[in-house]
Amino acid sequence: MGIPYFPGCTLHVKAKELDDSTRAALAALGVELAELPEWTCCGTVFPLAQNNYMGMVASARILSNAAKQGDGRLVTVCSFCYHVLKRVNFAIKNNDEARTKLKEYLEEDYDGGLSLLHPLELLRDEVGFDALRNRVGERLKGVKVACYYGCMLSRPAREMDFGAPENPTIMEEFVEALGAEPVDFPGKTKCCGSYQVLNEHELVAGRVKDIFKAASLCGSQVIITSCPLCRFNLDTFGEAENRSKIPVLYFTQLLGIALEIPIDRLGLAGQDGDPKPLLREA
Amino acid sequence: MTRVEMTLQVKEISGQNPFLCMQCGLCSAGCTGRGIMDMLPRQVMRLIQFGNAQVLDNRSIWMCTTCLTCTARCPRGIDIARVMEALRTINLRRGDGVLAPEDLAAEFLAEIPQMALTSAFRKLSA
Numbered sequence: 001m002g003i004p005y006f007p008g009c010t011l012h013v014k015a016k017e018l019d020d021s022t023r024a025a026l027a028a029l030g031v032e033l034a035e036l037p038e039w040t041c042c043g044t045v046f047p048l049a050q051n052n053y054m055g056m057v058a059s060a061r062i063l064s065n066a067a068k069q070g071d072g073r074l075v076t077v078c079s080f081c082y083h084v085l086k087r088v089n090f091a092i093k094n095n096d097e098a099r100t101k102l103k104e105y106l107e108e109d110y111d112g113g114l115s116l117l118h119p120l121e122l123l124r125d126e127v128g129f130d131a132l133r134n135r136v137g138e139r140l141k142g143v144k145v146a147c148y149y150g151c152m153l154s155r156p157a158r159e160m161d162f163g164a165p166e167n168p169t170i171m172e173e174f175v176e177a178l179g180a181e182p183v184d185f186p187g188k189t190k191c192c193g194s195y196q197v198l199n200e201h202e203l204v205a206g207r208v209k210d211i212f213k214a215a216s217l218c219g220s221q222v223i224i225t226s227c228p229l230c231r232f233n234l235d236t237f238g239e240a241e242n243r244s245k246i247p248v249l250y251f252t253q254l255l256g257i258a259l260e261i262p263i264d265r266l267g268l269a270g271q272d273g274d275p276k277p278l279l280r281e282a
Numbered sequence: 283m284t285r286v287e288m289t290l291q292v293k294e295i296s297g298q299n300p301f302l303c304m305q306c307g308l309c310s311a312g313c314t315g316r317g318i319m320d321m322l323p324r325q326v327m328r329l330i331q332f333g334n335a336q337v338l339d340n341r342s343i344w345m346c347t348t349c350l351t352c353t354a355r356c357p358r359g360i361d362i363a364r365v366m367e368a369l370r371t372i373n374l375r376r377g378d379g380v381l382a383p384e385d386l387a388a389e390f391l392a393e394i395p396q397m398a399l400t401s402a403f404r405k406l407s408a
Contacts, residue, residue: 014395044401048348048367050297055404080397151314151349156361165354191314191349195402197394199381200345206317228395236393 002032003122004069006062008081009041015078015228017267021252022077022119024266028259029127029135033075036066044080045195046087053101059088060102064110075117077252079152079227083160086116090159118153118162118226119252120170129177136258140180145254146220146246147171147182148211150230151191165189171224171251178258187214192233201237208237215246224251285333292330295368302358303327309352309362315345323352323362330365343369344380344406370405379408 011019023033039062047055063085066074076082091098093112103109123132149168157165166189172182190211193204211234215223223246225231234248249268256266263269283291292300303324310322319342321329329337337343343366352362373379381402391399 008397009400010395010397014393041396041400043404044397045348045404048361048364049295049371050364078397080401151347151351155350155354157354166351189351191347191351193314194347194349195398195405196315196345196347197398198386198402199406200315200318203315203318203345203347207314229398232393232395232398 001071002034003117004066004071004074005033005035006039006042006066006074006076006081006085007035008076008078010080010228011078015231018077018226018228018231018250018252021250021256021261021266024261025252025255025259026119026122028256028261029123029132031122031126034069036062036069038065042081042084044084046084051097053098053105056088056091056098056102057105059085060092060110061106061108063089063092063112063114064106064108067110067114072113073115073117075119075122077119077226079150079225080229082116082118082226083152086161087159089114089116120174120226123174123177123255124170129173132174132177133179136178137260138179139260140178140254140258143180144183144219144221145175145180146185146215146218146223147175147188147251148185148215148223148225148230148234148248149189150225150227151189151194152227154189174251175224175254178254180254180258183215183218183220185215185218185220187211190214192230193237194229194233197229197233197236204233205237208234209239212238212242212246216242220246222246222254223248224254225249226251283335285335288335288338289330289333291372292365292368295371296361296364298360298362298364298368300327300330300360300365302360303331304358306357308355308357312351312355314347314349314351315342319345323366326369327360327362327365338369338372342366343373346370348405374408377408379406381406383407 043058154162175182193207310324346366
């Protein structure tokens with residue numbers, strides 16, 4: 001039995017390479033993921049209006065069903081899914097009214113006992129960064145990596161519990177364990193413009209330009225992310241020159257490269273930012 | 283809506299006290315959308331304190347990406363992202379959104395990740 005895993009809607013279609021590389025890389029490290037038998041969209045955004053429990057129902061149902069797997073854990077890798085599921089779980093656990101209303105609505109007796117895990121936390125706490133360091137070779141030695149968390153992983157700090165809200169370090173520790181070199185990247189928790197890609201292109205283009213500029217100034221050779229929307233915005237709105245110099249990868253793809261998993265299993269063929277220079281150097 | 287009603291409604295929906303704002307501007311300095319906003323988050327907070335209903339018609343509330351940088355930085359502990367959501371919510375409950383499916387190009391829709399569609403329509407569409 002693997003650890004219960006919620007891929008989310010984007011990972012089954014537009015970000016299949018994030019799903020593929022996550023499963024392949026973790027399997028190579030002896031961590032099996034077991035996709036939940038039934039799941040829906042998580043809702044993607046946590047409702048910020050008070051008492052908007054309808055906006056939490058989708059996530060609450062996923063959490064309640066995942067708890068029935070009996071493992072006590074749920075893994076998800078998409079930044080949006082992780083953000084929403086973790087915050088809804090926090091609300092169920094700590095807010096009596098939220099718990100009561102959602103219980104009544106779902107007719108399920110779930111009390112927020114699940115532990116929501118990001119694969120970075122699995123790599124740190126289950127595999128161990130020291131074990132990872134010993135497992136990977138020197139393929140990525142000297143490769144300068146910008147760790148791009150975006151806005152969803154670390155804020156709000158109390159609910160997400162993912163490190164400092166504007167300076168988490170788990171991804172840098174992961175990159176060090178891979179034998180690569182995390183750069184001091186000031187854009188690490190800046191927002192890429194997110195869903196405004198549908199409404200305000202200019203906003204996203206400006207944010208993406210700043211993020212590439214910051215990554216370039218600190219000598220990055222690759223940007224890694226955990227978010228399909230960050231990846232899409234950077235790939236779509238990044239200027240061609242930047243994209244060819246600094247490809248954007250999922251952190252699981254970089255992990256897969258370090259573990260010498262064939263690149264077709266990591267979804268690296270035919271992507272927009274060309275990762276080949278990185279692979280050649282690696 | 284009277285001035286008092288507007289401010290009370292924002293307080294109720296956001297669960298935040300706008301009168302805690304001391305106009306320091308940290309929210310605006312770090313805001314993702316500041317480059318294209320007509321009114322910075324600090325100014326939005328000020329208009330709410332005055333009960334000025336013009337704040338409901340400003341474009342900035344629709345440019346917010348709910349990245350929570352303002353919330354993380356506010357020295358008065360105001361969850362400003364919730365205040366922006368309250369202003370959007372008042373509009374959305376009246377049927378006034380800014381995003382319409384028919385305005386989106388089909389070829390763009392074919393490329394965009396599903397999560398962007400769901401989140402944008404939840405935030406910006408009535």
